[in-house]
Structure formats: C-alpha cells, structure tokens
Amino acid sequence: MPSLFDPIQLGAVTAANRVLMAPLTRGRATKEHVPTPIMADYYAQRATSGLIISEATGISREGLGWPFAPGLWSDEQAQAWVPVTAAVHAAGGKIFAQIWHMGRVVHSSYNDGAAPVSASATTAPGKAHTYVGRHPYDTARPLELAEIPRLIDDYARATRNAIAAGFDGVQIHAANGYLIDQFLRDGSNHRSDAYGGAPENRIRLLREVTERVAAIAGADRTAVRLSPNGDSQGVDDSDAPSVFVPAARALAEIGIAFLELREPGPEGTFGRTDVPRQSPAIRQVFGNPLVLNSDYLSAEQAQVAIDSGVADAISFGRTFLANPDLPARLRAGAPLNTDVMATWYSQGAEGYTDYPALEAVPG
Template identity: 45%
Template sequence: MDNSRLFEPARLGALRLPNRLVMAPLTRNRAAADGVPEPIMAAYYAQRASAGLIIAEASTPNAVGQTYPNIPGIHNDAHVAGWRRVTGAVRAAGGRMFLQLQHGGRIGHPDITGLTPVAPSPVAFPDPIFTPNGSQPGVVPREMTVAEIRSTVADFAAAARRAVDAGFEGVEVHGGNGYLIHQFLSDATNHRADAYGGSVAGRIRFAVEVAEAVADAVGPARVGLRIAPGVTANAMREHDIERVYPALVGALADKGLAYLHVVFADPGVPLFHRIRGDWPATLIANPALPWPTPFPADGGRREGERLLAAGADLISLGRAFLANPDLVERFRRGAPLNPVRDEYWYGGTELGYTDYPALAAAPDRLDPVAV
C-alpha cells in the first residue's frame, strides 16, 4: 500500500480528516431552476465521501449573486432542505462536507435572475454569459452602494448559518476566480474612491468583512477562505498581487479561521511561500494544472505531492474527483484513472456525473463509459 503523506490523517478545526485529499468545489449545474439541490446531487457527493473533505459546489448567498442557470442556492428554506438531503447522504457514507459560498458579482445576467448584476464598479464582464436564452453579452453591473455592500456581507453570514443548519461542517467563502470578492480585490474591476476601493487596504476590506461576519455567524473554526492570486479565470486581471494577498492574509491571520485555500498554487512561485509563512492555520493548496486540457494522467497527484513537500497541509483536486468517485483508493493502489468526459461537465443528467465506475466495477483497462 502507498505510504504517501496524502493518506495521513489530518485535523481541520474540530474535524478529523482520514486523509489529506480534498474534493475541490466543482460547478456542475445540476440543481433545479430555483437553486434547490436535486436528489441526484446527493448520490454524486455520497459516491465521493472517501475524500478527506468535500467542499461542495459554489452556492449563492442571495438571488442577485447567481452566476449561471441551475446553480444551487443557500438563501431560503427550500435550499436548506435540499442540501440537508445531500449532507445526510454523505454523512451516512462516512464523509464530511463544507459548502462554498459564492456571489458572482458582475458575472450574472438579468436573463438568469431577473436582476441587474451588482459589482464594486460598473465594469462589464467582457465575455458571453450562458443563460436560459443562450449565450448573451455581459451587461454593465450596477455599482454597489455602501448600504448594499453591508447587506451583502450580512447575506454571506446568513447563508453560512443556513449551511450549518443544512448539515455542513462549515463553509468556504469564495474569494477567487473572478467572482464578487475577487472583483473587489482587483484594481482592474474595483475603481471605487471610497473606503472599499483605491488602496490595498480599501480593496481587501470587503473580503475581510465577509470573512469576519461569517466567522461571527458560525464560529471561525467552521470557515475557510479561497483565494486565487493572479488567476485570470473569468477575465480577471490583477496588477499588484504581491501587495494585495500578503495584506489580505495578514488581516485574517489572527481570526482563527479553519483554513486558507489557494487556487492554482505553485511551489515554484515566491508568493506561495510568503502566504504559507504568513498563514498560521491549515493551508489547502490546489495544484496549478493545465486548464481545461490536457488533463494529467495522474490526476494532479505529482503536483499535489510537491505542494505537500512545500508546506501545504491538504491538497484539493477537482477534475480527478469528478471522474473518479473512489479517487483516494485509486491513488492508494496506483490504479489508472477514469478519463474525464468534459462534454458532461455542466448540466444534464447522470451521464458524466454519477455513472463513472469505481474500481470494483471497472475493467482492468479503463476506457470511457459507453453512453
């Protein structure tokens, strides 16, 4: 059996994790139109319960924050009831779950929500947005007032309380990949001249306030923050990451949060080591793998091992868990991985979602599942 550190137990706040492999949050667009998780989502997550921790897909803390069709929400009682079925299934299978809270900011559309997107500044998303009416040009978002910023902070806190009520062990605040919090951090999307813009201290303020409010709502040991320094997903641009992210990490280092989750982490970049040195709690690292292709044959394991050696505590993988419900056991045995079928990533049925074979049901030579 493999004696890699990936299979060592770890602690995360009050949780004991059986291994150091985290299922990263993956948008799959399988919720109902009103954001209520569908029963198939319970099956999907329960299949992957052997992960040390599952971070469930991005869920919106309010209506205007919805990004795409069929994204789950966590801002009403029906959402809570739907998610409770998911967490119950995962717990019955021996797993543990956090829920990611994501507000899309400028990445939204009236065809999806019936509302004009809001953002730190009226800077339109430059790419098409998928809506129920097909791809549509991005719209100019409405600049948030200070009162709206404060109400959004409160919405994040309320969503965290709902998540815990739904059975999640905690929540991850999404501060990366071009969504609202990331938009506040970047000088390319935040042109404000008030206390929430301009200087580095101003641009990190919203992120800090959200993290603090969520921690006050459910306890800091139930809260993680995801960041993506320099990541260009969703047309994001940043020009001063060497100043912004150390400031953000420093502002939250003494708040007792459960973890910091760094996306596209690269141990060859000095900023990674700066963040590791400044962050006193658990650090989850998501390897810098090619996106969307080519997907590495080892599922990102080699890069994950490098990050563990460089100081990360836990490793998050996305596509590898998507295609391999028993990824932990495959890694442990050195077994081949299922190929990723990217045509089924977003929306649809069980195809490319719950029909990936586990080892016990898989042939010796794994080929794509017939559909």
C-alpha cells in the same frame, strides 16, 4: 513530512486524508436553484475525500447566474441540502458548503433585467451562460456603500442555512473573478471610498464577510478560497503580492480553519497565468492549514507540494469528476477514469453518478 494520505485537522474537522475535493459546478439543481436527490448520490460517492467542498452555491438570487446551480438563501433550498449532507455523513465523509456571489458575471436575465452588481462599473469579457444560450455580459453597477451591510447579511443568511442543513462548515468563494475577487483586485475595483484604492481598503469586504461568517459558523468551521495570481474572468491586479499577502494575514488573524489557493500555471485551466505563485509568501503569514489547488493530476505532484512545506493538503478538481474513489486510486497508483466535458453541466446521471469505482473497473 506528512503523506498525502495522512489525517489532517482542518479547524474543528478531522479529515481522514489530505486529498480534498475542490468545488465543482455541476448544474444538477432545479431552475429555482433547489438541490435534487441525485446530488446526494453524487456527493456520497466521493465521501472518501478528506473533505468535500461543495459546488459553488449562491447566497442570493442577485448573486447567482449559472443555470441549475444550487442556492442557500431560502428554507426550501436549505431543506433540500439536508439529504445531501446526511448521505455524505452516512458514508463517513465531511462536507463544507462553498458560498458564492458572482458579482458582474451574473447576466441580467437571471434578475428580471436588473444590472449585476460589482465593485465598480465594469464588464466581464466573453459571454454568460444563461437558460437561453450564451450572451454578452452586462455592465455592472457599483454596489453603493449603503448596500454593503445587506450584502454581508446575505452571506450570514447563507451561512446559517448551511449549518442548519448539516454542513460541517462553509467556504467563502473569494476567487476566480467573482464578487469578492472583483473587490480585491485593482483591475476591477476603481472605487475611491473605504472599499477601494489602497490594498487594505480592497481587502475590507473580504475581511468583513469572513468575520461575519465566522461569528455564525465558528472560525474553526470557516474557510476561504482565493486565486492570488493573474487574470481570471478579466479580473487582475497590477501588484498581486500587495493585496493577497495582506489578505491572507487578515484571514490568519480571524483564525479560519484553512485557506485554499487556486494557482493555475501558464498551461493551467480557467485562469492561465505566468505570474509567480504567491503561495510561498502567503505561507509565511498564514499558519493554519494551507490547501493548494489547480491541475494536480497525480499523487506524486501533490506529495511534492506537501513536502515543500507550502501545502498541508491538496484539493483535486476535475479528477474527482470521473473518479468518485479518487483517494484509493491515487494511493494505489491506479489508472484514472477520463471525464467527459459534454456532461460537466448537463442534467441527469450521465457523466455525474455513473463513473465506475476502482473495484467496478473490468480487469
């Protein structure tokens, strides 16, 4: 079996190791969702990852509802990403853009009072993060059939902008209770048209978006993230294998570069679930690299997943927040810096670019 530190081919991209950086929302863009110079420093610090998957990045104003998160729908945003990708490449790294539509978890305050869109008229639990504090989510309006082509065009535009900005590829965010996940699962998709009902219909939007993105970026520079287990932001399914295994099979037929699965366990974060993990069944239908994610905290944990034959690589999330040189630390068995939750989404360098690398740690 390969080591966590062996190279891996991810479609068109040769990754130097199998320690991938998972997408991590950090809130350091402008209020207009334009990337800022400090983001180039942050990502370049983490360029020893086999592949960086960027923070979730909005495909449209309609689809972005997180304070100071970046976008990729305008020329200004795309140009502001250029120094970021250039810095990563200068440091020897590779980076994919994760493209994102949040669906029903976009608060109406982001869109001049307009209701968010989703598969059906449902409401996310809890409260939204807005520029003026936390507020209950709005009830979404169902996307009309006539709007689906426009939505897919938004994914296409973001993909073109990502490639123009120098990203090595794109990952479609289809996990964590966001728009595509809202279409995939029967707990949030109550439609009776071609995008609802049977699993093959609920998979349709994922397949069409992926086909369009792959036609622009190339299938070998296209990836997808799924969360094929229990509840995530109120989005769930009564029979997860019936939708996620066929979804993975459809993605395999498109020939995407890799598939990332977010699989938190009962004690996991952001979507705890005691539903059995779907990755072994998905492994049977998806032959290209399969990347597992969620709460991996050590090289030993990650190597066990690779040795099992289910995972080809592991994407590390919160451990990359405070450890810019995470691959070196894992290889050396060195202690990890502890991240500070209060600065996860704050503005500025504190808790962002000021975590020390291993050689800078005293002693």
